[in-house]
Amino acid sequence: MPHKPDYLKRILTARVYDVAVESALETARNLSQRLNNQVLLKREDQQPVFSFKLRGAYNKMAHLTPEQLARGVICASAGNHAQGVALSARKLGTQALIVMPVTTPKVKIEAVAALGGTVVLQGESYSDAYQHALQLQAERDLVFVHPFDDPDVIAGQGTIGMEILRQHQGPIEAVFVAIGGGGLISGVASYLKAVRPEIKVIGVQTHDSDAMHRSVQAGQRVQLPDVGLFSDGTAVKLVGEETFRITRELVDDYVLVDTDEVCAAIKDVFQDTRSVMEPAGALGVAAMKQYAARHGLQGKTLVAITCGANMNFDRLRFVAERAEFGEQREALFAVTIPERPGSFKAFCELVGPRSVTEFNYRMSDADAAHVFVGLSIHKRDEAAQIAHQFQQQGFPTVDLTDDELAKEHARHLVGGRAAMARDERLLRFIFPERPGALLKFLSSMNPEWNISLFHYRNQGADYGRVLVGLQIPAGQEDALQRFLRDLAYPWVDESENPVYRLFLR
Numbered sequence: 001m002p003h004k005p006d007y008l009k010r011i012l013t014a015r016v017y018d019v020a021v022e023s024a025l026e027t028a029r030n031l032s033q034r035l036n037n038q039v040l041l042k043r044e045d046q047q048p049v050f051s052f053k054l055r056g057a058y059n060k061m062a063h064l065t066p067e068q069l070a071r072g073v074i075c076a077s078a079g080n081h082a083q084g085v086a087l088s089a090r091k092l093g094t095q096a097l098i099v100m101p102v103t104t105p106k107v108k109i110e111a112v113a114a115l116g117g118t119v120v121l122q123g124e125s126y127s128d129a130y131q132h133a134l135q136l137q138a139e140r141d142l143v144f145v146h147p148f149d150d151p152d153v154i155a156g157q158g159t160i161g162m163e164i165l166r167q168h169q170g171p172i173e174a175v176f177v178a179i180g181g182g183g184l185i186s187g188v189a190s191y192l193k194a195v196r197p198e199i200k201v202i203g204v205q206t207h208d209s210d211a212m213h214r215s216v217q218a219g220q221r222v223q224l225p226d227v228g229l230f231s232d233g234t235a236v237k238l239v240g241e242e243t244f245r246i247t248r249e250l251v252d253d254y255v256l257v258d259t260d261e262v263c264a265a266i267k268d269v270f271q272d273t274r275s276v277m278e279p280a281g282a283l284g285v286a287a288m289k290q291y292a293a294r295h296g297l298q299g300k301t302l303v304a305i306t307c308g309a310n311m312n313f314d315r316l317r318f319v320a321e322r323a324e325f326g327e328q329r330e331a332l333f334a335v336t337i338p339e340r341p342g343s344f345k346a347f348c349e350l351v352g353p354r355s356v357t358e359f360n361y362r363m364s365d366a367d368a369a370h371v372f373v374g375l376s377i378h379k380r381d382e383a384a385q386i387a388h389q390f391q392q393q394g395f396p397t398v399d400l401t402d403d404e405l406a407k408e409h410a411r412h413l414v415g416g417r418a419a420m421a422r423d424e425r426l427l428r429f430i431f432p433e434r435p436g437a438l439l440k441f442l443s444s445m446n447p448e449w450n451i452s453l454f455h456y457r458n459q460g461a462d463y464g465r466v467l468v469g470l471q472i473p474a475g476q477e478d479a480l481q482r483f484l485r486d487l488a489y490p491w492v493d494e495s496e497n498p499v500y501r502l503f504l505r
Helices: 007-012 027-033 054-061 067-072 080-092 106-114 126-140 151-165 182-196 211-218 243-251 261-275 279-295 311-324 343-351 382-392 404-413 437-446 477-487 498-503
Strands: 025-027 038-044 073-076 096-100 118-121 174-178 200-206 253-257 299-308 330-339 356-362 367-378 397-399 425-434 452-456 461-472 491-493
Touching: 007 151, 007 182, 025 477, 027 038, 027 261, 027 279, 038 151, 038 279, 054 080, 054 126, 054 151, 073 080, 073 126, 080 096, 080 106, 096 106, 096 126, 106 118, 126 356, 151 182, 151 243, 174 182, 174 279, 182 243, 200 211, 200 279, 211 243, 211 253, 211 425, 253 261, 253 279, 261 279, 279 299, 279 367, 330 382, 330 404, 343 356, 343 367, 343 437, 367 397, 367 404, 382 397, 425 437, 437 477
Parallel strands: 038 299, 073 096, 096 118, 174 200, 174 299, 200 253
Antiparallel strands: 025 038, 330 367, 330 397, 356 367, 356 452, 425 461, 425 491, 452 461
16 A cells, blocks of 8 residues: 555444444453453354444445445355445445355354345455455446455454453553454454553464464465364465555454364353354453463453354364363273283273263174273363373374364274174163263173173263163073163163164164
8 A cells, every 4th residue: 555544543433333332341341251361252243143244344335436336236245244245335335245165154144144245255265256256346346345455444453452442541551353365363453552552562363364474473474285174264375465565554463273272262251241142252352361371471361352253153162172172171082901800890990070071882803992081181281191090001093182183083983894703692781970980880780791882972961871782692681671671761772773883784
């Protein structure tokens, strides 16, 4: 740009409140106590489109001339900017054409259509959609509304920084801001550094979508060949020219987070607010936790911008599964135990009072049983200590806590047919989710019976669903019924289930 925009003036005069609200700056009480710092959440998920993006979109479109609005607008977006443009277009009485990547969550596509925007799906990422949008703009003579690399858009997002300082006038150590293309952090940093330069502005990206971090390190914009799509709201291959200039000048530091850390942060925000962030919306919280631990911060005021909550409901299953790893509260192990009656019970006694989060086993070898075990832990280094303890007691163990194949796939694939599992009965139980429930089961069981299959996964409920294969010799039906009656756990015999016959028997 030939002249640097006066962002302080642009932010102070931005037109955003025709559509946006001044979102709350809330104390996250549980997280504050855990981190021993005052944690404040800037709740941009409270906006009408559940994201900050409508601020910049409306500010840009409110500055268009009547002739430009009559032509209609077009944008490229991974979802949240699209909703901001669609809502702004409806407010200003113009038509909006929205180009979105095919990977965009369905909830965002449906939201744009509900606001009156016309959706075109193209490409695997924002950058792919952006190139297609430029072609359509030229063909149809539409006005392009950039999601981040535009002074009016940047100024609109900068009103968030203005609100933070108005809402909290005391000391602030740092503000954590997610970065996709850089519009949000450029606007927030422009205001904070002009008014309160002592406040650190920390940029946050995921390891697999870190275009801004790499660009700042290289001193020039770096285009990524591909980007991770878990945090789809920040999946940008190439940052903007203006946002790169501002970010390089004003941002103090960068934190890169992984998927597990983001899932844990989504859980943290939910526990404090009962709201569910999308992955991009939780990046700031994930980075705050990492940054506070790395720098040993105590008694400081830290702000994270929760910038979006457009989460597909179906993704919650994955988030809940991975949050325990992000919080470093679950460890996974592959443990080898002797294939003989009583060894399973001996192993469980060694586990002791620790909470078992998962147990997968299928008979496959005459001499050794390989079991997949999850245990609750309080901190990461406990995993190595537990593995060492198992080894000392004669159970060869591999720590799988950081193994992506184990976390993503292997835990669901342990099993298969077992030719050795003669006289097998398959029983499905509901165990009370309390310490000792498994040991009660094992202690009540006839010691001559062998466990040929065992599957359990903690689902966070007050009861656990357990699938057990028992090798029960002929003529012991009465003994089995007495065992089940005395155990008094709800159960179903699945021995004739077609799924069992097709895949496990």
